[in-house]
Amino acid sequence: xxxxxxxxxxxxxxxxxxxxxxxxxxxxxxxxxxxxxxxxxxxxxxxxxxxxxxxxxxxxxxxxxxxxxxxxxxxxxxxxxxxxxxxxxxxxxxxxxxxxxxxxxxxxxxxxxxxxxxxxxxxxxxxxxxxxxxxxxxxxxxxxxxxxxxxxxxxxxxxxxxxxxxxxxxxxxxxxxxxxxxxxxxxxxxxxxxxxxxxxxxxxxxxxxxxxxxxx
Numbered sequence: 001x002x003x004x005x006x007x008x009x010x011x012x013x014x015x016x017x018x019x020x021x022x023x024x025x026x027x028x029x030x031x032x033x034x035x036x037x038x039x040x041x042x043x044x045x046x047x048x049x050x051x052x053x054x055x056x057x058x059x060x061x062x063x064x065x066x067x068x069x070x071x072x073x074x075x076x077x078x079x080x081x082x083x084x085x086x087x088x089x090x091x092x093x094x095x096x097x098x099x100x101x102x103x104x105x106x107x108x109x110x111x112x113x114x115x116x117x118x119x120x121x122x123x124x125x126x127x128x129x130x131x132x133x134x135x136x137x138x139x140x141x142x143x144x145x146x147x148x149x150x151x152x153x154x155x156x157x158x159x160x161x162x163x164x165x166x167x168x169x170x171x172x173x174x175x176x177x178x179x180x181x182x183x184x185x186x187x188x189x190x191x192x193x194x195x196x197x198x199x200x201x202x203x204x205x206x207x208x209x210x211x212x213x214x215x216x
Contacts, residue, residue, distance in 0.1 A: 010115070017030065027076050111195060130158075
């Protein structure tokens with residue numbers, strides 16, 4: 001199973017990617033992870049990416065695509081993969097198509113997790129993180145037993161700077177501007193599977209599985 005997973009920040013992509021990877025027995029390829037790995041290993045593309053990252057710039061398409069290509073050619077992707085966080089733009093999607101063509105394989109589906117904007121903001125705004133052990137909570141969906149205190153270590157729960165409402169709104173704006181055109185792109189190719197992500201994690205997971213099997 002070869003799948004691209006799409007959705008705005010806070011839609012639960014990472015959670016669903018892990019579950020799908022486990023279910024289908026294929027690797028989850030999260031672009032953040034492979035980018036960090038390439039930088040850490042000091043690969044030629046990793047070094048190039050680091051130059052941009054050190055300046056606080058976005059890693060250009062050609063470098064990002066090269067890193068993804070290298071990862072897709074590793075042995076454990078033979079039976080498929082779950083791509084999480086790539087492509088983000090139409091040029092990246094076109095590059096991915098060429099890479100897969102060279103490999104002699106095709107995407108099975110593009111799963112787009114849809115969550116209303118206000119719900120996304122609430123998810124982030126209610127998130128709390130323990131400043132000692134890093135455990136995460138949510139004041140609505142997963143509250144600690146004692147307000148502001150971590151259940152595990154008794155540490156203080158804080159709101160991370162990138163969970164601030166204004167920061168979150170900016171991230172959603174960037175997603176809508178850059179990545180939403182991909183929805184139309186894959187829709188035209190009849191590859192898009194829209195999933196309502198505004199439901200419990202297990203319900204969303206079961207829906208994705210049945211849609212991928214052609215049951216939904």
